Amino acid sequence: MNHATALSPPRRLRADAARNQQRIVDAARELFADHGLEITLDDVAERAGVGVGTVYRRFANKKELIAEVFEQNIAEFGDAADAAVAHPDPWQGLVRFFEYACTHLATNRGFSEVMLELENDMERFAAVRDRLKPTVAAIIDRARDAGALAPDVQTSDFFALIHMVDALAEFSRPVNPDVWQRYMAIALNGVRADSMPRQPLNVPALTDEEVELAKSHVCSGRKR
Secondary structure: OOHHHHHHHHHHHHHHHHHHHHHHHHHHHHHHHHHHHHOOHHHHHHHHOOOHHHHHHHOOOHHHHHHHHHHHHHHHHHHHHHHHHHOOOHHHHHHHHHHHHHHHHHOOHHHHHHHHHHHOOHHHHHHHHHHHHHHHHHHHHHHHHOOOEOOOOOHHHHHHHHHHHHHHHHHHOOOOOOOHHHHHHHHHHHHEOOOOOOOOOOOOOOOHHHHHHHHHHHHHHHHO
């Protein structure tokens, strides 16, 4: 018997299964980012180009798929934080990670919704925070020690500012999906040392009409 020939089909099936799983996860990431957590596994199967049965063989339910996508997002946050610590310019390292974090939350509805759910699950929320906090603290400490950051800014302030930008992005998304970038720059200007250059405000502020329209969207959402 040719053992190499006999063993090749299982290897091919495992590779196919791995590719299908990654296609499912990639599709889920796109859908969660665009539409939040209300999507179905049928939606994921259609986007991935696989049968619904294939999705259910890999993930028993949507919760398992959300967990897989979330874990990949957190891993990428960790990589971005590591890159910020390794950046030769401590201030630019902080700016790049802050921009990465704000962009990821502001443009990814599903990730933001999972983070909100985690805040009601203190054990899981603490686990995520504890995975990222030491590296983020190192980013803050390097910038402060270099004289680039206001001396009284703490790591918890950094996380709070990210969530503030995300909250503004959620509020303004129906009327102006890009204005959060303005407030990201304002937040960085608020924590920089006096010697550091200001971030330009390249995005115009919300108009009075946009504010009122965004408020009406919030109110209509609460009535549903």
